[in-house]
Amino acid sequence: MKRTRSLYVPAAAAAVLLTAGPVASATAASATAVGTRPASAAAARADVDAAGAAAAALKKYPGFVESLDKDGSVWHVDVIGKNGKAHSEVEVSAAGAVTRSDSDTEQDGNEYKTLLAAKVDAAKAMKAALAATPGKVWSLDWDNDNDNGVADYWSVEIKSSDGSTKNVGVDAKTGKIVPADSDNDGDNDNDNDNN
Structure with missing residues (x-):
């Protein structure tokens, strides 16, 4: 019994990683894009003197x-x-x-x-x-x-x-x-x- 249970755990973890991997990657890319926006938005808001x-x-x-x-x-x-x-x-x-x-x-x-x-x-x-x-x-x-x-x-x-x-x-x-x-x-x- 122990052996079967140990096979299911790695299989379930792999399924989670396969599903969550793209989501985590998209979240990281989104965070990177958001991190660059404030700098460019601040530059756009700088009024000409x-x-x-x-x-x-x-x-x-x-x-x-x-x-x-x-x-x-x-x-x-x-x-x-x-x-x-x-x-x-x-x-x-x-x-x-x-x-x-x-x-x-x-x-x-x-x-x-x-x-x-x-x-x-x-x-x-x-x-x-x-x-x-x-x-x-x-x-x-x-x-x-x-x-x-x-x-x-x-x-x-x-x-x-x-x-x-x-x-x-x-x-x-x-x-x-x-x-x-x-x-x-x-x-x-x-x-x-x-x-």
Whole structure:
């Protein structure tokens, strides 16, 4: 009797292994696939920053960034063409893709003469502002109204890690920090037109 029972046990174990083997293998493969998903999903969720949005807009519409601002996960970028006569309003998605544009090619070229001649472009202005005030660039605007004693400058809004914002002015000729049109506002920018 003992001998017969010992034959049934190995046969039953073999049957279980044959049946469970593919299931265990599929489970292991599934776990491996799931293990790789979070890394790629996290990479897909990484929002493009202001510099990336500006670069994406300029790649599609060569020229000069006049302004940019973040609205949710979308960047709105205004690009002035190299001749000053074209103006494109561009939306850049969180992934850095240009998703929409409105263009006007009949602008007065003289209106943007100082922007086109500026030694400090938008990218350099953002770098200078971030060097002076750590955080993330939330918006950038070209300003030539001389309201702070500087004829041509960039107004760069920086959002700090605590959620407060600060406007930093960057001289378009020297790259030096100058007073901006407004200073610390200490609020969380809701990106509406009532600010």
